[in-house]
Amino acid sequence: MKNKISIVLTGVGGHGVITAANILGKTAVKEKINVFVSEVHGMAQRGGSVYCTVRMGNVSGPLVASGTADAIVSTEPIEALRYIQYANKKTKIITGTTPVFPYTVSSGLEKYPNINIVFKELEKYGELYKFDAVKIAKDAGALITKNIVLLGSLSAVDVLPFKSNSLLETILDNVPAKYKEINKKAFNGGLEAIKK
Amino acid sequence: MEILEEKPSKQILLLGNEAITRGALEAGIDVATTYPGTPSSEIADTFSNIAKYFTKQKKDPSFYFEYSTNEKVALEVAAAASFSGLRVLTCMKHVGLNVASDAFMTYMYVGCKGGHIIVSADDPSCHSSQNEQDNRYFALFGNAPMLEPSTPEEAKEMTRIGFEISEQLKLPLLLRTTTRLNHTRAPITTKKLQKPLGKGHFEKDPMLVTLPSVARAQHPILLDKMKEAEGISEKSPFNKIITVGKPGEWGIVTSGVSFNYVREAAEDLKLNIRILKLGMTHPLPRKMCENFIKSCKNIIIIEELEPILENQFKTIAYDIKSDVKIFGKSTGHFSRLYEYTPDIVTEVLSKIFKVKNPFIKPSNTDVKLPSRPPSLCPGCPHRATYYAVKKAAPKTTIYPTDIGCYTLGKAPPYEVADVLLCMGSNAGTACGLAIATDQKIVSFMGDSTFFHAGIPPIIDAVHHNHDVVVTILDNRTTAMTGHQPHPGTDFDGMGRPAKRILVEDVVKGCGVEHIEIVDPNKIKETTEAFKRALNFKGTSVVVSKSPCILLANRDKIQQGDKIPIYTIDQEKCQRCKTCIGKFACPALYYGEDGSIMIDEQQCNGCGNCADVCPFKAIHVKEDKK
Numbered sequence: 001m002k003n004k005i006s007i008v009l010t011g012v013g014g015h016g017v018i019t020a021a022n023i024l025g026k027t028a029v030k031e032k033i034n035v036f037v038s039e040v041h042g043m044a045q046r047g048g049s050v051y052c053t054v055r056m057g058n059v060s061g062p063l064v065a066s067g068t069a070d071a072i073v074s075t076e077p078i079e080a081l082r083y084i085q086y087a088n089k090k091t092k093i094i095t096g097t098t099p100v101f102p103y104t105v106s107s108g109l110e111k112y113p114n115i116n117i118v119f120k121e122l123e124k125y126g127e128l129y130k131f132d133a134v135k136i137a138k139d140a141g142a143l144i145t146k147n148i149v150l151l152g153s154l155s156a157v158d159v160l161p162f163k164s165n166s167l168l169e170t171i172l173d174n175v176p177a178k179y180k181e182i183n184k185k186a187f188n189g190g191l192e193a194i195k196k
Numbered sequence: 197m198e199i200l201e202e203k204p205s206k207q208i209l210l211l212g213n214e215a216i217t218r219g220a221l222e223a224g225i226d227v228a229t230t231y232p233g234t235p236s237s238e239i240a241d242t243f244s245n246i247a248k249y250f251t252k253q254k255k256d257p258s259f260y261f262e263y264s265t266n267e268k269v270a271l272e273v274a275a276a277a278s279f280s281g282l283r284v285l286t287c288m289k290h291v292g293l294n295v296a297s298d299a300f301m302t303y304m305y306v307g308c309k310g311g312h313i314i315v316s317a318d319d320p321s322c323h324s325s326q327n328e329q330d331n332r333y334f335a336l337f338g339n340a341p342m343l344e345p346s347t348p349e350e351a352k353e354m355t356r357i358g359f360e361i362s363e364q365l366k367l368p369l370l371l372r373t374t375t376r377l378n379h380t381r382a383p384i385t386t387k388k389l390q391k392p393l394g395k396g397h398f399e400k401d402p403m404l405v406t407l408p409s410v411a412r413a414q415h416p417i418l419l420d421k422m423k424e425a426e427g428i429s430e431k432s433p434f435n436k437i438i439t440v441g442k443p444g445e446w447g448i449v450t451s452g453v454s455f456n457y458v459r460e461a462a463e464d465l466k467l468n469i470r471i472l473k474l475g476m477t478h479p480l481p482r483k484m485c486e487n488f489i490k491s492c493k494n495i496i497i498i499e500e501l502e503p504i505l506e507n508q509f510k511t512i513a514y515d516i517k518s519d520v521k522i523f524g525k526s527t528g529h530f531s532r533l534y535e536y537t538p539d540i541v542t543e544v545l546s547k548i549f550k551v552k553n554p555f556i557k558p559s560n561t562d563v564k565l566p567s568r569p570p571s572l573c574p575g576c577p578h579r580a581t582y583y584a585v586k587k588a589a590p591k592t593t594i595y596p597t598d599i600g601c602y603t604l605g606k607a608p609p610y611e612v613a614d615v616l617l618c619m620g621s622n623a624g625t626a627c628g629l630a631i632a633t634d635q636k637i638v639s640f641m642g643d644s645t646f647f648h649a650g651i652p653p654i655i656d657a658v659h660h661n662h663d664v665v666v667t668i669l670d671n672r673t674t675a676m677t678g679h680q681p682h683p684g685t686d687f688d689g690m691g692r693p694a695k696r697i698l699v700e701d702v703v704k705g706c707g708v709e710h711i712e713i714v715d716p717n718k719i720k721e722t723t724e725a726f727k728r729a730l731n732f733k734g735t736s737v738v739v740s741k742s743p744c745i746l747l748a749n750r751d752k753i754q755q756g757d758k759i760p761i762y763t764i765d766q767e768k769c770q771r772c773k774t775c776i777g778k779f780a781c782p783a784l785y786y787g788e789d790g791s792i793m794i795d796e797q798q799c800n801g802c803g804n805c806a807d808v809c810p811f812k813a814i815h816v817k818e819d820k821k
Contacts, residue, residue: 013570022209022381029209029383036347037381039211041234041324041678047782048570061347061456062380065538066558078565085558100797102568106785107776109608110566117563125559134797143797 001033001161003057006064007154008086010051011075012100016147020073021052023151024160027170028056031162038062047103051083056161071159072126073150075133076100077118084125091126092157094150094194096133129153129194136189142179145186152190164191197249199242206386212377213238215348215384216287216315217246219355221259224390226282226310228261229270231648232677233289234324235378236317240287240689241678248691258392263680263689266619266648267292271299271314278308278368279404280396283359287315290331291618295649297334302406303368304338305414307421310396311359312368314340319375320500321535326599326618328534330501335370335478339418341425342370342478343434346455348382350475354434356387361428365421370478374500376453376535426479434475435484441468446549447492449485449505451477454498457541464542465551480508489518496548497524500536523548571604574783575749575800577742578602578669580716581640582610583779583808585667587719588726590636594629598622598641598650601676602669605640609780612640620649623666627653630662636730638665643699644674644682651702657735658707665729666737668699671744679747703737710736717742719807745800760801762794763817775805775814 007024011017021037028035038053053064066085071092074080080095087093097115104110122128131153137146148171155164168187172180198208199218210218216239220228230240243261250257260277264270267288274284288296293316300314316334319325335342343358345351354371362369403410429435440462450458451474462469472488474480489495489512497506506524513520523529529544530536539555546553572579582605585595597603597613598621606613615625622639629637641650646668657664674680681687681694688694700713710732712725722740729736749759764775769792776784776792783798784805794805796817806814 012568025209025381029207032207035209035382037209038376039379039381041237041379047568047573049568060459061376061453061538062382063376063457063538065542065555067556079568081561081563082565082568084561087559088556101782101785101795102566103571103607103780103782104569105566106782106795107609107780108786111564112566113563121561121563125561 001057002070004059005056005159005161006069007054007159008051008064008069008072008083009054010049010072010079010083012079013048013050015050015075016144017050017052017075020147020151021054023167023170023174024054026174027162027167030170031166033057033161034059036062049079049082071154071157073154075146075150077115078113080122081118084122087125089126092129092159093122093126094129094153094157095122096146096150097130098132098134129157131193133190136193137186140185140189141182145183148183148186149190152187153194156191156194197246200246200389201386202389204386204388207383208386209381210348210384211238211381212348212351212373212379214242215352216355216371217242218384219352220285220313221389222352222387223311223356223359224283224392225259225285226392226394227274227277227284228259228286229264229274229284230287231264231267231270231292232674232680233292233317234677235319235375236287236289236292236315237677237680238378239315241680244680244689247689251691257690261689263682265683267296268299271296271303274312275299275303275308277396278310278312280310280398282310282393282396284310285313285315287317289325290316290318290329291325291327293331293334295619300334301338304340305406305411305418306404307366308362308368309366311362313355313358313362313371314368315371315373317373317375317378321375323375326616328501330504332372332477332504333502335372336504339422340370340478341365341367341476342372343475344372344452344477345377345475346453346473347377348380349384350434351377352384354475364428365425367421367425374453374535422479426482429476429479429481430483432476432481435481436473437488438471438473440471441466443470444468445493447472447488447495448498449474449488449495449509450498451475451505452500454500454536454541457536457538458498460538461542461545464554465546465549467545467549474505477505482512485509485512486516489513489516489520492520494521494523496529497522498530498541501532503532569607571607571782572601573745573800574781574798575745575802576601577671577716577740577745578605579779579781580719580742580804581667581669581722581740582612584716584719584722585612585638585726586610587723589638589730593636593638594633596622596625596629596637596639598645600642600645602640602642609778619645620653623650623653623657623664626664626666627657627660627662630664637663638667638726638730640667640669642675643668643670643672643684646699647683647697651706654703654706654708654735654737661734663733664735665726666735668703668737668739670699670739670741673744673747675744675746679744700739703739708735708737710734712736712738714738714740715742716740717802717804719804745802749800758819760803760816761796761799761818762801762803762806762814764792764794765813765815766791768811768813770811772810774808774810779805779808781805
């Protein structure tokens with residue numbers, strides 16, 4: 001295990017970014033690994049840009065210094081790019097490909113950049129893994145499992161200090177019985193999307 | 197519930213705020229009070245969730261908890277329980293302590309009996325606040341002992357031990373936190389939960405009645421208590437020296453979350469340094485600080501916001517005639533603005549020590565990214581109210597606003613937020629604008645804000661006959677901070693049935709003669725109501741009643757009801773842009789060919805876009821999955 005592991009999770013308020021960060025934290029505790037998670041609450045939750053950080057190992061706090069993220073995981077393409085300051089060439093950048101327009105775009109005040117340019121840009125700063133997380137989540141049975149899909153992918157890129165199964169176990173421990181199957185499918189869907 | 201873990205020495209992952217609640221439970225808390233405010237909210241919400249958990253099982257939660265009407269009431273309720281010998285906690289955001297400060301300042305004179313922790317959650321960088329005031333000044337101002345945690349584990353321990361310190365000194369203790377601590381999740385180690393007293397007894401004591409003669413007698417007693425507190429600070433395990441590398445002539449003094457950045461930066465930069473980490477920061481351990489100053493040639497003080505430690509260290513250095521050099525804010529190395537980060541602390545230390553900063557220059561993209569500011573949710577009833585107001589009010593209308601989700605009405609196309617100071621200020625500033633101008637005034641506040649601080653200014657308006665329209669956006673919850681109940685809900689923070697106080701009844705009682713009660717989702721009727729209110733000479737109030745869409749939809753799902761998703765019939769759509777340009781729900785967007793679409797991920801099914809469409813082109817597509 002690396003001495004320090006830093007993960008940045010980003011997305012849009014309401015996408016389950018905080019839940020995903022929390023699950024990583026819980027798994028670390030279970031695996032007896034020191035961990036700090038920083039969350040965003042309050043006003044930003046209302047559709048705003050959200051970012052959480054998770055740091056594990058020999059660390060004293062949750063905030064990630066510029067250029068030191070081992071992974072940036074985003075539910076939405078431009079939200080990955082918005083936090084690109086944390087990336088270095090080796091950073092694994094995992095993002096869902098479906099744009100979610102901010103109201104500044106939907107109301108015509110600002111423009112959403114060409115999606116291919118966004119992906120090219122992301123490739124410039126790190127190792128990019130992109131796939132349709134919305135489709136995988138819907139196929140699994142619920143759109144809201146998009147965050148779980150991304151956790152599945154994160155577990156497959158050799159960044160986490162614990163095994164995929166351990167992470168999945170934490171997820172399943174924290175959802176009601178009737179949603180276990182959906183979450184399992186979502187997680188495995190994300191994991192396989194990386195291996196493809 | 198994991199937070200109620202009975203076994204000691206277990207590691208559980210808790211948010212800083214939850215850790216504070218856990219610490220209170222380990223100390224046998226009897227009464228907890230609050231008014232919700234980010235970043236403090238989850239302390240109280242955790243008490244509330246625990247109480248509801250027990251209430252549901254018809255068990256006794258063993259403590260009393262309430263969401264009080266405002267922070268001042270919260271502090272008074274808890275102070276009286278402390279006078280009766282119980283252990284109590286009051287939590288609030290930093291500006292909440294302004295509201296509670298009238299009680300706070302004199303409370304220090306009187307002192308407490310049962311331990312009392314007052315949590316102030318400060319917000320450097322104003323993540324969710326109207327200012328970034330440094331509430332450590334309140335500890336100095338009021339003479340309150342103060343603890344400042346760096347991690348959730350420390351927050352828990354400081355809360356637990358804080359009760360003992362508070363009881364020893366008979367003084368309420370300020371636990372000063374910042375957003376980064378409140379909203380950091382980390383493992384804590386459990387200690388045994390303690391059973392609370394349950395009931396106390398109030399012994400009458402003339403010293404509790406702060407007549408001038410009593411206050412004059414209490415003030416020197418308070419100063420003596422602070423002397424005693426200094427002794428506690430000297431011995432406190434929360435004040436300690438940590439050496440990184442080899443000890444040398446350089447020292448760093450730090451507290452709170454800054455310590456985390458300092459420790460990692462010192463390691464990353466391979467410095468030889470001693471760090472004086474202060475956890476009990478008021479009163480300072482004077483002797484310990486003197487010895488630290490004497491042992492250093494240079495000291496760097498690293499603290500967010502105001503130079504409170506820095507100024508005190510300079511005073512001590514002067515008193516002991518030390519010629520130590522002190523680096524900090526006054527030397528321009530550190531800012532009085534905003535939250536610190538690992539980048540900031542590492543960069544400054546690398547400059548002072550003339551070593552290379554190991555972090556690479558941050559990547560920067562040239563692609564112009566659209567901003568993603570928070571916005572009113574799709575289906576939010578406030579949007580419908582704002583749409584109606586803009587139809588009814590003349591262009592020059594001034595819109596004083598208040599603290600809550602509805603502040604987001606500042607964004608275009610509504611721009612219905614022109615003045616904002618603090619909780620309740622909408623109606624007070626409305627009165628002033630009515631005196632000073634001939635413009636129409638429509639102010640906005642939420643229902644929770646109304647009960648908190650909105651009533652006195654309405655009385656002022658009525659009594660002086662100010663020509664204003666005060667709008668109360670009654671969505672039956674304290675939405676922004678996480679949907680807490682308030683006096684207008686029919687249940688309380690413990691999950692028990694509670695007497696609902698109707699906004700309109702209170703408004704009537706204040707003597708308002710023109711009251712309009714509307715359902716904002718009926719946009720035409722709401723527009724007419726605002727027109728009547730604007731035409732009324734004098735104070736009128738519009739109560740706009742519709743539940744927060746997030747709660748309404750949650751209830752629908754729980755009851756098995758469907759939430760519809762709307763779609764636009766592209767044949768009927770004339771692209772007049774009424775829906776997207778004027779109503780401006782964030783679920784609407786332009787397709788690549790310029791057609792207007794509804795994002796089904798975002799649609800919450802309120803149907804207001806269908807109402808405002810002049811061509812009846814919007815209809816229900818299907819139910820949300």
